[in-house]
Amino acid sequence: MAEPILSATGIVKTFGGFTALDQVDFSVERGERVGLLGPNGSGKSTLVNCITGTLRNDAGQVIFADERIDRLSTHQRIRRGMARTFQIPRPFHSMTVRENIEIALLYAAGPADSEPRRTTHDANADDAMRIVEEVGLHKKADERSGSLTQVDLRKLELARAMAAHPRLLIADEAMAGLSTGEVDEILALLLRLNQAGVSIVMIEHIMYAVMKFAQRIAVLVAGRKIADGDPQSVIANPDVQKAYLGE
Amino acid sequence: MAPLRFFGVALGTAVAVFAAGAFVHNEYLYLAAYTVAQYIVLATAWNILGGYTGYVNFGAAGFFATGAYTSVFLHKTVALPLFLMIPIAGLICAVLGLAMGYLTLRLRGVFFAIATLAMAIVLHTLVVNWSFVGGARGAYIIRPREVMLFAGYSQYLFATMLALAAIAVSVARWVEHSRLGRGLAAIRDDETAAECSGVPTLRLKLVATSLSGLLMGFAGAPFPYYVGYVDPAGAFNLAYGVNSIAMPLIGGMSSWVGPLIGAVLLGTLQQVLTVTISSAVNLLLVGVLLVTFVTVAPNGIVGLFDKLRRKRGGRDG
Incomplete structure (x- = not known):
């Protein structure tokens, strides 16, 4: 069997005396859809930040596509084929939707698994437009991103991540605050991406979305991973139920 | 327009402006116009870091003076011609910009601004205590008597x-x-999001601080020859720092046109006021204009025009 696309082992992250992550192992197979669950403050975002390089892990290692990356800066990791969206959308507000996407095309545009690395010169308005259409923002391509609605901002976050041509996409609460119809829209988008070969980690509180989407679920509670396996058995796990519902 | 062609046009404009000056037989006009051109360089340089990248530099005077004192130093040691001193002064200021970038990397917003101000003060203190370049007394620079191709040194x-x-x-x-x-x-819009879109934020910021420093050094290098006597109070004058910020702000920070308009407008106004009223009114004018623009037109003159154009476009469509 092929090596996993992402393998984080023994990740420790402390903030002062507080241990946010305590020896966490987390891996993603190539082409897999993984759900990452956990109550607020359980360390999900910290783990994502350690994987993408926004934070440095204190111990453990992160291996991405057979390369150790936990001492690389974020943009270097992104260029190796990793992308993320933010829990709270962070658009480049002075730019239009299309220009937002062009930034990622210009600077990140990494390869799909087998393709040769694209040069930055390939990045152009056509590519950006294609992605804008894919996420359904084509009517707003030339609008300032600062004036978008919540759901459009979420789509823009995804579009910008897609523009990086990632092999692994980490969607950090890409659907928080959306209506059911909108959630389904984003879910369909993520599934299409996955079918195109992108491994996806979904961090989400919307249970039905995770159950529908994920092939495997990992659960973090207070900085420790307490469960990791197929969705049905994880949900049935008494520890998980205790963490979510109390005793 | 291709960058080289644009440079051609810009240089052509400069030549035209210079040629127009030949019709006015007034030495003073050259000196006044020199100051305006100098502010175009300073404001444009400031805007690369302040307007494009979103890092407010309060230390423009530090860069300007470093350029000027590089000339003083070279004048006293190897006595190069001015056109060779300018690139050297630029390079030294680029290194200064790089160092400033490195040291202040972790600072954002107001803290970065304070650090740049502190850097200018440190440099000021250094120069005051460096007697070779004149220290607090200042240094006299004797202009060459003649210069090839030109009627006079001014x-x-x-x-x-x-x-x-x-x-x-x-x-x-x-x-x-x-x-x-x-x-x-x-980077200006969102540094974290930029990094997560693959933008090497650190490297780009350093390029911006160096480039901005380089151009400010250019602006400062001819200064000793312009005034004939440089002292720290003059070279590190608050006016340089304030004007470098005010001009892009008034003109508009989002494009190269803004600092140009701001510098021509504010620079000319200041020269006129200096002659007609008094030099002390200068900074008062800057202050009044700054407050007015920040409240009425935060995107500067360029922003005002954009707004007008959009309104008109909306009516037509």
Whole structure:
């Protein structure tokens, strides 16, 4: 069997005396859809930040596509084929939707698994437009991103991540605050991406979305991973139920 | 327009402005126009870091004076011709910008601004205590009696500064439309999101601080020859720092046109006021205009025009 696309082992992250992550192992197979669950403050975002390089892990290692990356800066990791969206959308507000996407095309545009690395010169308005259409923002391509609605901002976050041509996409609460119809829209988008070969980690509180989407679920509670396996058995796990519902 | 062609046009404009000056037989005009051109360079340089990248530099006077004192130092040691001193002063200021970038990397917003102000004060103190370049007493620079191709040294200085302004504006415009400029804009909007879109934020910021420093050094290098006598109080004058910020702010920070308009407008006004009322009114005017623009037109004159154009476009459509 092929090596996993992402393998984080023994990740420790402390903030002062507080241990946010305590020896966490987390891996993603190539082409897999993984759900990452956990109550607020359980360390999900910290783990994502350690994987993408926004934070440095204190111990453990992160291996991405057979390369150790936990001492690389974020943009270097992104260029190796990793992308993320933010829990709270962070658009480049002075730019239009299309220009937002062009930034990622210009600077990140990494390869799909087998393709040769694209040069930055390939990045152009056509590519950006294609992605804008894919996420359904084509009517707003030339609008300032600062004036978008919540759901459009979420789509823009995804579009910008897609523009990086990632092999692994980490969607950090890409659907928080959306209506059911909108959630389904984003879910369909993520599934299409996955079918195109992108491994996806979904961090989400919307249970039905995770159950529908994920092939495997990992659960973090207070900085420790307490469960990791197929969705049905994880949900049935008494520890998980205790963490979510109390005793 | 291609960057080189634009540079050609900018240089052509500079030559035209210089030629127009020949019809006015007034030495003072050259000196006044020199100051305006100098502010075009300073404001444009400031805007690369402040407007494009979103890092407010309060230390423009520090860079300007470093450029000026590089000339003083060279004048006293190897006595190079001015056109060779300018690139050296620029390089030294670029290194200064790089160092400032490195040291203040982790600072954002107001803390970065304070650090740049502190840097200017440190440099000021250094120069005051460095007697070789005149220390607190200042240094006299004797202009060469003649200069080739020009009627007088004032004309030569003015032409040099005009050429530097053409270079600065062309560089700024090139940056704005390049991949670099778009990366800088991403940093200005959201540094974390930029990094997560693959933008090497640290490297780009250092390029911006160096480039901005380089151009400010250019602006400062001819200064000792312009005034004939440099002292720290003059070279590190608050006016340079304040004007470098005020001009892009008044003109508009989003494009190369803004600092140009701001510098021409504010610089000319200041020269007129200096002659007609008093030099002390200068900074008062800057203050009043700054407050007015920040409240009425935060995107500067360029922003006002954009707004007007959009309104008109909306009515037509």
